[in-house]
Amino acid sequence: GEDVEQSLFLSVREGDSSVINCTYTDSSSTYLYWYKQEPGAGLQLLTYIFSNMDMKQDQRLTVLLNKKDKHLSLRIADTQTGDSAIYFCAESGYGTASKLTFGTGTRLQVTL
Amino acid sequence: DARVTQTPRHKVTEMGQEVTMRCQPILGHNTVFWYRQTMMQGLELLAYFRNRAPLDDSGMPKDRFSAEMPDATLATLKIQPSEPRDSAVYFCASGLMTGNSNQPQHFGDGTRLSIL
Numbered sequence: 001g002e003d004v005e006q007s008l009f010l011s012v013r014e015g016d017s018s019v020i021n022c023t024y025t026d027s028s029s030t031y032l033y034w035y036k037q038e039p040g041a042g043l044q045l046l047t048y049i050f051s052n053m054d055m056k057q058d059q060r061l062t063v064l065l066n067k068k069d070k071h072l073s074l075r076i077a078d079t080q081t082g083d084s085a086i087y088f089c090a091e092s093g094y095g096t097a098s099k100l101t102f103g104t105g106t107r108l109q110v111t112l
Numbered sequence: 113d114a115r116v117t118q119t120p121r122h123k124v125t126e127m128g129q130e131v132t133m134r135c136q137p138i139l140g141h142n143t144v145f146w147y148r149q150t151m152m153q154g155l156e157l158l159a160y161f162r163n164r165a166p167l168d169d170s171g172m173p174k175d176r177f178s179a180e181m182p183d184a185t186l187a188t189l190k191i192q193p194s195e196p197r198d199s200a201v202y203f204c205a206s207g208l209m210t211g212n213s214n215q216p217q218h219f220g221d222g223t224r225l226s227i228l
Contacts, residue, residue, distance in 0.1 A: 033216065042116075042203060043155075043219040088155065098209065099145065099168065100217060102155040 002026040004103035006089055011109045018076040020106045022089030025070065029091040032065060033100065034074045037086045046074070046087075076108075084110045114138040116220035118204050124226045130192040133223045135204030136185055144187045145205040145217060146172075146179055155203075161187065162209065194227045201225070 003025040012018045024032070030051050035043040049056045049063045049072075056063045062075040076083055089103040117136040125131060137144050145160040159169035164181040172179065176198075178190045191198055201222045208215035 031216070035219075042221040043205075045216055045218060048216050098143075099157050099160055100147075100155075100205075101157075104154050 002029075002091065002101040004089055004091055004101055006087075006103035006106045008104065009107050009109070011111060012079050013111050014079060014081060016079055018074075018079045018083070018108055018110075020074045020076075020087050020089075020108065022072040022074075022103055023070055024072065024089070024091050024101075024103075026091060026093070026101070027070070028093050029070075031092050032063075032072050033090040033092070034061075034063065035088040035090060035102075037088065037105070039085075043088065079108075079110050081110045081112070084108055114218075116204055116206050116218055118202075118220035118223050120223060121221065122224045122226075124228065125194060126228050127195055128193045129227075130190065131194050131198075131225060131227075133189045133202050133204075133225070135187040135189075135206075135220060137187065137204070137206030138218060139185075141206035141208045141215070142184075143207045143209055143217075144181060145207075146187070146189050147203040147205065147219075149201040149203060149222070150199075158189070158202075194225075196227045199225055199227050 005023045033048040034046045060077045064073045086105040086107050088105045090100040092098045119134045143162045146158040149155045158172040159179040161181050181187045203222045205217040205219045207217040
C-alpha cells in the first residue's frame with residue numbers, strides 16, 4: 001500500500017527558513033499536499049502540487065517535488081512563531097478529491 | 113469563507129453508548145470523507161462518499177461503525193456500541209471532483225471523542 005514518511009520534529013529560529021521533508025512510495029500519486037495543524041484544531045490546507053510540476057511558490061511557501069526520488073519538501077521563508085504547528089504531507093491519486101494518505105506529521109517549533 | 117462544519121466538537125460518554133457525529137460539507141462539494149486521528153495510528157481514512165454513494169469504507173470497523181449521507185448537506189458517522197479504543201479525533205473533509213473540476217479536501221475542526 002501507499003506509505004508517506006516524514007521526520008517527527010524540526011526546530012528553527014524565528015526569521016530563519018524551515019524545510020520540512022517528505023518521501024512517498026506510491027508512483028501513481030497525482031497530487032501531493034501540505035496541511036498544517038495547530039493544537040486543538042483541524043487540518044488547514046496550505047498548498048498542493050500536481051505531480052507533473054517541479055515547484056510551486058505561494059508567498060512564503062515553496063514546494064519542491066522530485067518525482068524520480070519521490071521526495072517532497074516544504075520551505076517556509078522568514079519563519080514566524082505563528083508557524084509553530086504540525087505539518088502533514090499527504091498524497092492522492094485520481095484528482096484532488098480522492099482519498100488522502102497522510103504522513104506522520106512534522107512538529108515545527110519556532111524559537112525566539 | 114466556506115467551511116466544513118462538524119458537531120459536536122467534543123463528546124464524552126461511557127462505553128456501550130451510541131455516538132453520532134455529524135458533518136455539513138461545503139456547499140457544492142460532492143465528496144465527503146471521514147478520517148480518524150490518534151497518537152498511535154496518526155490520520156487514517158475510515159470511509160468516503162461521492163454524490164452520496166459510499167465509495168470506500170474499508171478503513172471502518174463494520175461491526176460497530178456506520179457512515180451515511182441522508183442528503184447532500186449532511187453526513188453522519190455512528191458508533192454503536194462505543195468502546196474506549198474508539199477515543200480519537202474524528203475529522204470530516206469535503207472536496208469536489210467532476211469531469212471538469214477538482215477542488216482539494218478541506219477539513220472540519222473535528223469531533224474530539226472520549227469513551228470512558
